[in-house]
Amino acid sequence: MVAMNGVLKATAVGLVAVAASCGTALATGQCSLNGSVSGGDFHAFASYQHRTTPKREIRIFEVEIEISRRAKVSAGDSVVVLIDGKKVGALPLERDRNGDLEIDLKYNSLRTSGPNQFPENFPKISNSQLSLKIGKVTLQICTL
Numbered sequence: 292m293v294a295m296n297g298v299l300k301a302t303a304v305g306l307v308a309v310a311a312s313c314g315t316a317l318a319t320g321q322c323s324l325n326g327s328v329s330g331g332d333f334h335a336f337a338s339y340q341h342r343t344t345p346k347r348e349i350r351i352f353e354v355e356i357e358i359s360r361r362a363k364v365s366a367g368d369s370v371v372v373l374i375d376g377k378k379v380g381a382l383p384l385e386r387d388r389n390g391d392l393e394i395d396l397k398y399n400s401l402r403t404s405g406p407n408q409f410p411e412n413f414p415k416i417s418n419s420q421l422s423l424k425i426g427k428v429t430l431q432i433c434t435l
Contacts, residue, residue: 318342320416322433329428331362339416339435350400350409352416354380354432356423360390364425370394371424374414374435384425 321338333356340351354372358364364384372380384392402408421432 320435322435324432326430328358328425328430329363331359333358333362335423335430335432337421337432337435341416348400350398352398354394354396354421354423356394357387358384358392360392362392364392366392368425372396373422373424374416375419376422377414379410379413
């Protein structure tokens with residue numbers, strides 16, 4: 292990991308796959324990252340799936356992060372999710388039953404209303420950089 296100008300970079304473990312069969316096009320990507328931020332350990336996981344069938348297009352995007360209670364962040368602090376530097380969502384950190392902090396952002400194109408509905412301005416994901424911003428620290432999570 293390398294910290295520069297408030298940016299924490301770490302090596303991510305990722306998987307990207309593209310397949311086409313039976314009239315269905317499928318693109319998926321997922322990654323996970325372990326590191327430390329603000330004095331505590333964290334684990335982040337992200338996944339993206341884009342599937343096109345003759346009848347519809349399905350997109351699913353998910354980001355989860357868990358930060359240990361030792362970190363100098365608090366429940367209620369905002370985590371901003373960025374794709375290639377563009378904000379695609381923000382959620383407050385919530386305390387889990389173990390006292391750690393977490394967020395779980397999920398978008399699903401099959402949802403037509405509610406918090407899990409894909410934002411209209413969601414960018415195309417293709418070799419895109421996923422980052423999380425917590426306070427003044429930006430975590431470069433991975434490429435999807």
